[in-house]
Amino acid sequence: MVQTQNQAAAERAAGAALPGLATEQGGRGRIVFLNALPLNALPRRHIQLDVIPISINELAQWIQRRLQEGWQLIHFIRHPATMQALRAASVPLPEQPNAGLYTYQPGDVLVIVTLRSPPRGQEVQQVNVSDLEFWVAAVI
Numbered sequence: 001m002v003q004t005q006n007q008a009a010a011e012r013a014a015g016a017a018l019p020g021l022a023t024e025q026g027g028r029g030r031i032v033f034l035n036a037l038p039l040n041a042l043p044r045r046h047i048q049l050d051v052i053p054i055s056i057n058e059l060a061q062w063i064q065r066r067l068q069e070g071w072q073l074i075h076f077i078r079h080p081a082t083m084q085a086l087r088a089a090s091v092p093l094p095e096q097p098n099a100g101l102y103t104y105q106p107g108d109v110l111v112i113v114t115l116r117s118p119p120r121g122q123e124v125q126q127v128n129v130s131d132l133e134f135w136v137a138a139v140i
Helices: 005-014 056-068 080-088
Strands: 030-034 049-054 072-075 109-115 132-139
Touching: 030 056, 049 056, 056 072, 056 132, 080 132
Parallel strands: 030 072, 030 109
Antiparallel strands: 049 132, 109 132
């Protein structure tokens, strides 16, 4: 049976581990929500990223399993409508975003949340989960 690239990505994300997730904490790390992939936050050396698209349902299930294993969830999303849409989709974001700038730590799994079609020159006031795309990235 031939498997599509998205099906394979979803299975990897829904499984026990993604590439690059082994950490010194015995497989526990941080799930970090970002609204962009800030390359300047990553190590200043040659790195490779494993980036896969994922649906919100698969992502929410994966997060629940990781939290039960002791992973930490932090976020840097400051847009209120995006935070509200994520919480409505069962993503348990902490009440307040992290106040600092994101800096990579080994074992971090990045969840990048973007608008499917961002409007040019205007602030988005309402966001539904269907307006968002989700990407999971790990340094390998």
